[in-house]
Amino acid sequence: MRKISVFMFSILFVVMMALSGCSSSSSGSGGSSSAKNEIVYWNPFTGPDGENMKQIVNEYNKTNPKFKIKNVSIEADDMYKKIPTVVNSGKGIPDLTIVHAERIKQFVENDLLTTYDDKLADHPEIKAENYVPAGWNIGDINGSRYSVPLDVHSFVMYYNKDLLEKYAPHALDDNVITFDEIKAAGELSKKDKITGIGITWTRPIFLSIYNQLGGDITSDGEAATLNTPEAKKALELLKGLVDGKIANKDGEDPGQLFKSGKAIFYPEGIWMQNSVNEAKNLKWGLTSFPQIAPDKIVNWTSSHQFVMFKDKNRTEEKTKGIMEFLDYVRENSLPWAKAGQNPAALATLDNPEYQELPQSFLIKNPEMQNTLKIFDYKYNGFVAEEVDKLVGDSIYGKLDIDKGLKAAQKAVDDKIGTNKK
Amino acid sequence: MINTGVNKELTMSAGIEKHSGKNRFNLSPYLYIGPHLILFAIFFLFPTLYGIYISFTNWDLIGDPEFVGFVNYKEILVNQDSTFYDQLRTGLGNTFKFVLFTVPACIIVPLLLAAGLNTKPKGMKFFQALFYMPTLFSVSAVMIIFSMLYSVSFGPFNHYLNVETNWIATQPYAWITLVTVTVWWTIGANMIIYQAALNGISKDLYEAAAMDGANSVQRFFRITLPSIRAQILYTVVITTIAQFNVYGQPLMLTKGGPTSSTTVLLMYIQENAFGSGISIAGIGAAMAVILGLCIMAVSAIQFFFLRQRD
Numbered sequence: 001m002r003k004i005s006v007f008m009f010s011i012l013f014v015v016m017m018a019l020s021g022c023s024s025s026s027s028g029s030g031g032s033s034s035a036k037n038e039i040v041y042w043n044p045f046t047g048p049d050g051e052n053m054k055q056i057v058n059e060y061n062k063t064n065p066k067f068k069i070k071n072v073s074i075e076a077d078d079m080y081k082k083i084p085t086v087v088n089s090g091k092g093i094p095d096l097t098i099v100h101a102e103r104i105k106q107f108v109e110n111d112l113l114t115t116y117d118d119k120l121a122d123h124p125e126i127k128a129e130n131y132v133p134a135g136w137n138i139g140d141i142n143g144s145r146y147s148v149p150l151d152v153h154s155f156v157m158y159y160n161k162d163l164l165e166k167y168a169p170h171a172l173d174d175n176v177i178t179f180d181e182i183k184a185a186g187e188l189s190k191k192d193k194i195t196g197i198g199i200t201w202t203r204p205i206f207l208s209i210y211n212q213l214g215g216d217i218t219s220d221g222e223a224a225t226l227n228t229p230e231a232k233k234a235l236e237l238l239k240g241l242v243d244g245k246i247a248n249k250d251g252e253d254p255g256q257l258f259k260s261g262k263a264i265f266y267p268e269g270i271w272m273q274n275s276v277n278e279a280k281n282l283k284w285g286l287t288s289f290p291q292i293a294p295d296k297i298v299n300w301t302s303s304h305q306f307v308m309f310k311d312k313n314r315t316e317e318k319t320k321g322i323m324e325f326l327d328y329v330r331e332n333s334l335p336w337a338k339a340g341q342n343p344a345a346l347a348t349l350d351n352p353e354y355q356e357l358p359q360s361f362l363i364k365n366p367e368m369q370n371t372l373k374i375f376d377y378k379y380n381g382f383v384a385e386e387v388d389k390l391v392g393d394s395i396y397g398k399l400d401i402d403k404g405l406k407a408a409q410k411a412v413d414d415k416i417g418t419n420k421k
Numbered sequence: 422m423i424n425t426g427v428n429k430e431l432t433m434s435a436g437i438e439k440h441s442g443k444n445r446f447n448l449s450p451y452l453y454i455g456p457h458l459i460l461f462a463i464f465f466l467f468p469t470l471y472g473i474y475i476s477f478t479n480w481d482l483i484g485d486p487e488f489v490g491f492v493n494y495k496e497i498l499v500n501q502d503s504t505f506y507d508q509l510r511t512g513l514g515n516t517f518k519f520v521l522f523t524v525p526a527c528i529i530v531p532l533l534l535a536a537g538l539n540t541k542p543k544g545m546k547f548f549q550a551l552f553y554m555p556t557l558f559s560v561s562a563v564m565i566i567f568s569m570l571y572s573v574s575f576g577p578f579n580h581y582l583n584v585e586t587n588w589i590a591t592q593p594y595a596w597i598t599l600v601t602v603t604v605w606w607t608i609g610a611n612m613i614i615y616q617a618a619l620n621g622i623s624k625d626l627y628e629a630a631a632m633d634g635a636n637s638v639q640r641f642f643r644i645t646l647p648s649i650r651a652q653i654l655y656t657v658v659i660t661t662i663a664q665f666n667v668y669g670q671p672l673m674l675t676k677g678g679p680t681s682s683t684t685v686l687l688m689y690i691q692e693n694a695f696g697s698g699i700s701i702a703g704i705g706a707a708m709a710v711i712l713g714l715c716i717m718a719v720s721a722i723q724f725f726f727l728r729q730r731d
Binding site: 077084087106112251256380383384389396398411414 | 479482504505572573574575587588590591677680692696697698699701704
């Protein structure tokens, strides 16, 4: 009997050790308790672009900085769930983190971020003049700087060069393709069973058109504005493309159509270039998102931003190390551009290798830079959720546009209301 | 006689006292269940209690939870103007529909397959492996396969049926798709249980019934089904609970559409607690508690009806 008890007890002991071992090792992998001369750098780059970021980090580490960067890529959803936990517990807080531009206001509101204000003095080159305005302005909240941009990534439009030549040879003469031109081309191509335009990611498509018409998801930064005449007009325009059979049918894969040469226009993010390149015989070009009128161009954009979450244990020296890395990235963003993104730092702009890249047209001059529109709003996430439910169903005729807009507006209002209580 | 009786009782009770006194510090039963108890407490009991606590708070996962009493429950159960009231109604309704559509099929199809395999046909091992295999796949793998099979433009279903049905974004096809996928994916687990149960039925019963002139249908309903009632009860309850927790299939295949007609409650819970916006964990937790209560109630009803005949 005693033997068995001892045996069981030892098993229990091992289990408990294993459990406690788990917890201590996981906290050890994070920030403050790790090696002293290391900057723990969290980012959501788990896709192919993660390799490009690793390349930047490796090259920086080769310059023998005082603080080496430890690159930790975490799936975006998991990362955003983890952040409040680690910051609240004070253990394992990353020293430097990449977050999406739309999230920053939320973090500032919850007092989770350290400002860069006093740290920029030693690095005068990290300033507005050296960055794309859309990316730089995001980090300026209530007169303080909370983030430094890495990139600006936009939702634009790919086109099939051969099909464009055939159905709309003069559409690109003014460097802008309008919806009228798409309709005209689509009417012609319909007879040859070629789709005019693919309905891809409905959220940026809708938001771009909404903004061209003069709408925005918030008027004052607090209340959401979704149920508006402009929104209705935007949805009706898209529904018109579907009803007129200019756009692909419901359920058809627009990517498949475009890659197999059966669609002329394909609105997608600049980050999709690798996927489009898979189609070997496809000759494609990149241009701005389609416009209603050529005089006001809008390209939906988001941005990856460097932030520092508050951490009492982070030494001043380490913060200096972080700033050095940011300054390095500012000047050495070319590998990141090769992943299909547009670096936010203008230092890369003159590099001939960069100028060759298709997406570089978006930031080659200040006029184009001004077309980049980031939908920056505290409650952006709530709007995104409802827009995702609304657009597809309403343009494919499954949901009445008025009803859908009303429901979406109400859902966002209710979510904001509950959150404010 | 009487004396002996009393004496016996006395000695017995003394014995019990002595025995229990000796064993008062006997830890071994706790040691046996110890490892499981600890895991149960860490991964089940504590999160459950904490979840119930959160449902009484207003919390964005970042600051401190603020206790608000029954406000969240009022919002989702009583306040008819609230989006969350609609979400609970739509989500719970769709979840119940899903359970109603899938559970009977998830019981009957594996039972028939098990009965078929029980006749020991040629290639039985092969078919057994074949039917069991889908259970081993992850939900995302299965959903990717099926979204390709059901694809409008290049899916084999539309190709061979020569139609252009949009299987995953129009009703009633979206429901049909979800149900068939779920049944295909979950055949294996129940089938194995039925096979084991069928193997345990004595052959004598069938022989006796055959002699009395019972045909195969009568034998199935009079002998097979009653003999495996315990296993059927178990699988019905387990399958119902599993289907109530449906999430991956509508999320990946139909994305809750068309017009939220296949958005199940877990999708709303996830959206509110861990969505792309600021977390509304209190509402999400309250919805989760309601879902848990529904599962408990339905399981209790099932137990009641299936046990009563004993």
